[in-house]
Ligand SMILES: CC(C)[C@H](C(=O)O)[C@@H](O)C(=O)O
């Protein structure tokens with residue numbers, strides 16, 4: 001299984017190193033082999049060569065079984081360069097229309113909210129919606145200047161993400177929540193709601209409801225335990241999954257999978273956290289988000305057994321005060337946590 | 347001072363009754379008089395007469411000094427009817443471009459998060475942005491169907507809300523946070539960011555920064571105490587203010603003001619909560635959101651002294667276990683809380 005590895009910027013490099021160590025340990029234990037090809041794409045390359053990745057970068061990636069990414073973004077490089085020059089083209093070119101973000105509590109990770117135990121998944125639409133290049137400016141520089149942004153929701157795009165979410169809910173506790181705001185956003189979100197209601201008929205075993213994004217954000221704080229699978233548009237899924245990661249105790253442990261469920265293209269796995277310039281290079285980045293993302297990759301590559309071992313290693317490691325990084329109130333370094341994960345996964 | 351009162355639907359009626367009682371008490375104590383005209387607009391009227399308000403409803407409101415609204419919306423009446431037939435036209439026709447949502451903790455109101463004390467204001471753009479009627483559908487009913495929603499941000503619209511927020515921050519602790527998502531939403535939000543940076547130069551006394559909405563939502567949970575004034579677009583302000591109300595302990599106490607700062611038109615004051623069909627009629631709705639909204643109205647009408655007394659009454663009442671409604675873990679009825687507020691404000 002050939003893995004393209006893009007450590008990217010800042011702590012991206014540190015946590016991807018950790019993820020590779022854990023992958024090596026668990027694949028050795030299970031008797032299979034992963035081969036890695038590392039790419040030095042990111043903001044440093046941009047500063048040096050004027051592009052985040054080579055012109056044929058996407059073609060190069062196309063032949064891999066999957067992509068493991070650290071983080072992209074660095075002060076001085078505008079976001080629209082770092083993201084639209086690497087992360088977003090990968091998501092879109094490879095039709096990774098599902099962004100999967102599991103959220104759960106762990107023994108040893110204190111939640112900032114009253115509820116201490118929950119386990120749900122945010123399924124985010126990942127290639128269309130509010131993140132669109134359609135739109136522009138009028139009367140630039142004049143008092144009557146304005147900007148227009150077009151959110152575009154297609155029937156095919158909404159149907160496939162909603163179907164994915166219903167199917168996932170059927171494999172879990174059978175309950176789906178759809179994020180909407182059809183009371184304020186009167187074209188795209190009523191369309192989304194219609195499709196959710198239509199697709200529900202094809203998944204009769206799943207209980208579902210629909211909540212406005214404002215109320216839903218509030219419920220994530222007040223009653224996170226009530227959720228099983230939550231499906232949202234590109235923007236809503238983004239907001240809800242970051243919020244949920246905070247509610248679960250730390251953005252540092254949150255993983256994500258950018259999936260092409262048709263398997264025509266490689267899928268991409270990345271921690272939810274960014275490049276964290278403030279702590280980059282200090283050796284204290286939490287590797288768990290990247291390691292858990294690697295576990296999601298193993299599952300996608302058909303090794304749920306190895307994935308389960310990685311998750312068990314994460315549980316064991318987080319449960320020990322001595323192997324928690326500062327974002328979780330501990331004093332362990334990235335290295336120490338990684339060594340504990342490797343020991344436990346071997 | 348002539349007040350148009352629109353109790354609306356569900357618990358809207360119950361809490362507006364409470365707000366009037368408290369307004370009567372405090373105005374008597376301060377020796378001024380408010381005159382009320384009540385309008386039975388809302389979903390019941392819609393069911394009876396096919397419209398949420400009469401055709402000349404907006405003209406009727408135009409002559410009042412301000413508008414006190416309970417809540418609109420009821421099962422069976424589609425949201426686009428109840429909101430776009432009443433609430434949103436009022437906000438837009440009367441150019442209430444500021445939606446002000448104070449968030450603070452109170453003794454007696456437990457927060458669901460670790461931080462126990464904070465005090466900030468969400469300033470939400472209220473008449474343009476993502477809530478727009480521009481957009482539509484293509485190929486309705488066919489597999490290639492799609493919906494487009496246009497968010498429209500104007501220079502004038504962004505400038506005035508940002509200026510309002512900077513000025514408010516200058517009167518408070520001098521710190522403004524702007525909500526953005528310019529890394530994903532590449533036309534409107536970079537424009538928003540540019541204007542924030544420009545206007546900052548006109549408010550040199552205010553420290554400011556900019557945060558992506560996903561990270562900001564997470565920080566509302568993890569470190570609500572760091573905020574003073576937070577400014578966001580129509581959608582972002584909506585999400586953040588509901589989230590913040592939950593973080594502060596209950597949506598039931600959260601107030602809002604829809605302001606036309608030019609005072610050409612009447613401003614509108616309404617609790618953040620909705621009509622709550624599940625508890626409507628049971629007499630346990632929390633009146634504090636409506637009463638606090640009435641205090642914001644007094645401030646706007648030039649009676650900050652009376653407004654301060656209402657806020658003091660809220661503090662006293664919430665501090666007593668015997669005068670808290672069930673949403674705050676108490677057992678008091680709307681009536682009992684209202685009587686306590688009236689006693690304290692008299
Ligand atoms: C009901 C809805 C349209 C409204 C809004 O989002 O503006 C409400 O959520 C609010 O915040 O006042």
Ligand SMILES: CC(C)[C@H](C(=O)O)[C@@H](O)C(=O)O
Nearest residue numbers: 083087088238272529530560
């Ligand atoms: C960096 C940004 C464009 C990105 C997104 O919103 O998609 C990030 O927040 C994420 O969630 O992966």
